Amino acid sequence: MTHRLYLIRHGEQLDAEHGVSDGPLSPRGRRQAQALAERLGGVPFDAAWHSPLERAAETAEIIARRMPALQPEPSPLLFDCYPSGPAPETPSAYDAFFGSITEAEMEAGAAQMSDAAAEFLRSSREDRHDLLITHNFVIGWFVREALGAAAWRWVSISQAHCGLTILTQKPGRPWSLLVHNDLAHLPPELRTGLSETYAL
Template sequence: MTHYIYLVRHGEHQDAEYGLEDGPLSGKGQRQAAAIADRLSGLTFDAVWHSPLERASETAKYVAERLPAVDPQPHALLFDCVPTGMTEETPGTFEPFFGSYSEAEIEAGGAQMADATAEFLVRRNEEVHELLITHNFVISWFVREVLEAPEWRWMTLNQAHCGLTVIAQKPGRPWTLLTHNDLGHLPHELRTGLPDENPI
């Protein structure tokens, strides 16, 4: 019996280029969401959770259209967040990134991700398939946690819009990263969201 968690970053949203925090999916984001929904349509999910932010909620609606048996639910632990600030191990090149976040925001992000991993990375005694539609940094934190990497390494992991990451745990074994940022369902023109040069 294996516990599978499918992690999907939301589709591109309309206001991303204007620096706004949230907004509906862009036309390209809608196509991305439809593509990941088609990719997942052959699976049977026990639960589908999504960030309450609009871009993730709308992505979840596309999945629900193709999997009518599922009822996606918002989950506060999947909000976009910054899980850590600078640590002693964090390379100095990352320091400018944290200038736009307050200590309170970073502290809240760390608490959120501690609760999220405690809630979702729970050993199950049955076959379970869960889908989490969330944000880049949240997925990075889950992957870092599964790999037991130093905390700051979440900053070196990135997911494209509607990229698919799968983690799993078999009884008596640690969590395993099965696939990371799989984009096989997206044509080249829909592969957005990855940095060109900046590792953030």
């Protein structure tokens, strides 16, 4: 018996480069979501959830069109957030990033992700395929949690738009990282959300 958790970052957002905090997908973002939907078409999903933000909700809607039996539900546990603050051992290279986040944002993010772990990383005694459509930092946190890495390490784990990450768990065993940021379903011109170094 295996529980599989499929983690998807939303498609590219329209006008995100202009500092727009949320909005619909760009034309390229819709193509990313369509390609991902084709990739996931044969997976027998049991349930799906998405962030309530528009870019994630639209990604979920496009995927659901390919799988009519799937009805993704919004979950506030999947909102974009800052899952933790820095630790004494956090490299100084991240000082500017963490310095731009308030203590309140860090505390809210940590509480959210604690609840998300309780909800989505529960052990299952049956085969399950669950889909989460969310945001870069949230996925980084889930991967960090599966690997048992330090709390701040989410900031060093990146996910491309509509990249595919899969966590798995068998009864009595910890969660494992099966796939991270798989982009095989996206041609090079649709690989966005990472630096050019990782987009190849």
